[in-house]
Amino acid sequence: MLSKKLTLFQAALLAAALAVVLFPVFWILMTAIKPPTDWNASPAIWMPSQPTLVNFKTLFDPDALKEYGVGGVSQSATKAVFGSLLASITSTALSVLIGLFAAIGISRYGAENKSTPLVILSGRMFPPAAIAVPFVIIFSNIGLTDSYVGLIAIYVAATLPFSTWMLKSFVDDLPREIEEAAMIDGTSRMKAHLTVTIPLIRGGLFATTMFIFILNWSEFMFALVLSYSNVSTIPVQLAKYVTATAGTLYGVQAALAVLAMVPLVIVGYLIQGHLARGMTFGAIKQ
Amino acid sequence: MNPPVATSSDAPDLSPAAPHGGGKPARAKGGNIGLALTLPGQIVSVLVLVIPLLVALYMSFTDWSPTRGSLFDAEFVGFENYSELLIWDTRFLYAVLRTLCISAVCLALEFTFGLSLAVLFMRSFRGKSLLFSAFLTPMMILPVVVGYIFWMLFQSSGPVNQILEFVLGPDVALEWFRSAPLAVTAVIITEVWHWTPLFFLILLSGLNSVPENPVRAAVILGANPRQVFWRVIMPTLKPVIIVAFVIRAMEIIKLFDEVFMLTRGGPGSATETISLYIYKLAFNDFQLAYGAAAAFLVLLGALGLIHLLLMPVRNQLLEVKR
Numbered sequence: 204m205l206s207k208k209l210t211l212f213q214a215a216l217l218a219a220a221l222a223v224v225l226f227p228v229f230w231i232l233m234t235a236i237k238p239p240t241d242w243n244a245s246p247a248i249w250m251p252s253q254p255t256l257v258n259f260k261t262l263f264d265p266d267a268l269k270e271y272g273v274g275g276v277s278q279s280a281t282k283a284v285f286g287s288l289l290a291s292i293t294s295t296a297l298s299v300l301i302g303l304f305a306a307i308g309i310s311r312y313g314a315e316n317k318s319t320p321l322v323i324l325s326g327r328m329f330p331p332a333a334i335a336v337p338f339v340i341i342f343s344n345i346g347l348t349d350s351y352v353g354l355i356a357i358y359v360a361a362t363l364p365f366s367t368w369m370l371k372s373f374v375d376d377l378p379r380e381i382e383e384a385a386m387i388d389g390t391s392r393m394k395a396h397l398t399v400t401i402p403l404i405r406g407g408l409f410a411t412t413m414f415i416f417i418l419n420w421s422e423f424m425f426a427l428v429l430s431y432s433n434v435s436t437i438p439v440q441l442a443k444y445v446t447a448t449a450g451t452l453y454g455v456q457a458a459l460a461v462l463a464m465v466p467l468v469i470v471g472y473l474i475q476g477h478l479a480r481g482m483t484f485g486a487i488k489q
Numbered sequence: 490m491n492p493p494v495a496t497s498s499d500a501p502d503l504s505p506a507a508p509h510g511g512g513k514p515a516r517a518k519g520g521n522i523g524l525a526l527t528l529p530g531q532i533v534s535v536l537v538l539v540i541p542l543l544v545a546l547y548m549s550f551t552d553w554s555p556t557r558g559s560l561f562d563a564e565f566v567g568f569e570n571y572s573e574l575l576i577w578d579t580r581f582l583y584a585v586l587r588t589l590c591i592s593a594v595c596l597a598l599e600f601t602f603g604l605s606l607a608v609l610f611m612r613s614f615r616g617k618s619l620l621f622s623a624f625l626t627p628m629m630i631l632p633v634v635v636g637y638i639f640w641m642l643f644q645s646s647g648p649v650n651q652i653l654e655f656v657l658g659p660d661v662a663l664e665w666f667r668s669a670p671l672a673v674t675a676v677i678i679t680e681v682w683h684w685t686p687l688f689f690l691i692l693l694s695g696l697n698s699v700p701e702n703p704v705r706a707a708v709i710l711g712a713n714p715r716q717v718f719w720r721v722i723m724p725t726l727k728p729v730i731i732v733a734f735v736i737r738a739m740e741i742i743k744l745f746d747e748v749f750m751l752t753r754g755g756p757g758s759a760t761e762t763i764s765l766y767i768y769k770l771a772f773n774d775f776q777l778a779y780g781a782a783a784a785f786l787v788l789l790g791a792l793g794l795i796h797l798l799l800m801p802v803r804n805q806l807l808e809v810k811r
Contacts, residue, residue: 209614217609217620220602224624227638227682230648234641245646305530312523329542330743330784332768336777337541337548340560360537363530392522421631423746424764428772438633442750445637453641460634471629472622479690486732487694 231464234457235259242453258458271452280459283440287463289351290426290436291419294358298419299412301359302366307396309367310374311382327364331424338429349431357425362415365481369414372485373407374400410477413470420467437463549782554775563778570782580758581783584766585790591673591762592741595680596734602681603688603733607696608718610689628686636750639679643751669759672752676760679747684740688733695729696722735798742791763787 209217234242235258237251261267265279338357339348347353377400385395401408423438430439437459444456471478479487544560549570553563574581606624610617627635642649643665650662665671699722707721745764748754754761754769761769763783770780 207612209609209612213609213612214614216605217614220606221620221623223682224627224686226648227635227642228626228630230642231634231638246651247644247647249648301529301533304526308523308526312526327739329788330745330764330767332745332764332771332780332784334541334545334784336771336781337544340548340777341541341544356533356537360533363533367530417629421633423631423633423749424768428768438631438746441633441637445640445750456637457641460637464630464634467631468626468629471625475622475625478625478628479694482687483691483732483736487691487729 231457231460234453235461237454237457239454243451258454259462261455262458262462268455271455280437280440280462283435283437283459284462286351286434287420287436287438290354290358290434291416293351294355294362294419295412295416297355297359298362298366298415299370299408302363302370302411302415303401303408305363305367306370306374307400310371311379311396311400332428335425335428338425342429348429349433351434354426354429354434354436357429358419358422361422361425362418364484365418366411366415368484369411369477369481370404370407372480372488373404373411375485376407376488377403407477410474411481413474414477414481417467417470420463545781546785548778549785551778553778555777556775570779571786573779574783574786580761581766583758584761584763585787587673587760588742588744588762591677591680591744592738594677595684595741596737598677598681599685599688599737600730600734602685603690604692606685606689607693610693611696624689625686627683628690630683632683632746633750635679635683636747639675639682639747640751643675666752667756669756672756672760676748676751679751680741680744683747684737687737691729691733691736692726695726699725731798735795738795738798739791742787 236254238255241248262280342348342353382395382399385399426436426439551563552566653661665675707717743764744762752760754765767780770776
């Protein structure tokens, strides 16, 4: 079963599947470089005759955007890009840092709460729309509504199970004899972790950081219900454009979508060997 | 030990034994370090997960809405929200059934396609690693963007209809978002496109770790390829398959982003998922307490469902991750 070659039929199947997988990606890339006259053509134009980058410029130019009747919505995408960067990077750093502590604690000291899996499960399965409701109430009482602090706090909590369990699986892979050797030499436990454990799992640390970044950058629901005018992220901005213009702003929206997805796809390729581990909380290692 | 498996039978042995006998103090010390290390995570979880959940739970027993002042002045109504939901709210019932149906169809398709693709990838061919990356691409794209892409593709003058017309002849232009069955189909296609790669990825890593000896033994004993696949490979793959299903089930039950971008639950409420219904309850109709009650019912149901899914493989699962 292992080394047999593909039959012709199987190769054809594979090619067809590849076409299906890549076509939507091709479509959004092409739409992003269509000049305005091609956007809403009927029948739709597959390849723009005159590729242009004007959509990307329009995206950050409030005056140009107003011509398409989006002035009242939320103007240019500058704030959304800034907001996405701020929220994702900060919350990723915090989530991975806290997760790293917890991972070492659980893997090396068995410091695990028996109810943790249930809490995590519940947290992951509770419809976000409903958990957003108490956040709206709590945040309005402590002045965190429409603030990045509030959004970041939620992102950290939401991704913490992923960072903890993914990192724990990397720490588990590391034989504990290595740390013990350092401890016999007189190093304290904490120092052994700092100088031995953490450097040795740096590959896993990188993969986890990137994975958590993907999760935070993609988040939509919480940003949607907890942002009004101060806070914006790319997914929210994309939804706003679509709502405000009934989607007729094809090229510009596609440009924003491309800006949102390109970093993720690059990061995703970089850590593709660890994606399964991340998605399954470390249950499946590759 | 991983969260989806809520057992603790592989309790990790505690801190490394101290070199000179004194086991007990070292354990205690290790315990303290462990506690200190996990404390920040625990605090964050309690502050940002447990407390809001408790607030939501309390709220679900009141008739609170934002126009009625503080939550703590709200009238306590007992199980009224819950009974209303379970007995009278057909829109909730339909949202639940719809989400379950969409989930079942999506998971079945994603599993079938993912497994077929993974089996093809067990053969040798050129450009395999490049193709592997290409097939993973969809799952790396933001759900909102995926929703937007397919919203464009399914426009009446869009490429999907163009392809249909090319294959089936002119005048088959479908109004994907105006008819209930077509809108549901569009949602399913989008979701299957987005997440088949996850099944492919997990199943391929499972296939790659199937031990070779039993396979060889079966071949020597005269099993044909079909028997080898169904009788030898599939049974060893079972825990991996269940993990994939549990992970995907947890996510698809919350299906929101893609549907929000594609149809907003329309036409009518033809594609309204549980999450979308709760979102509309809370943020369009401001029935926050009622929405919270709905969420807890969903949570209970989902926990039960996942528990059932995991039961047959609990022990195997613990082995597989070793």
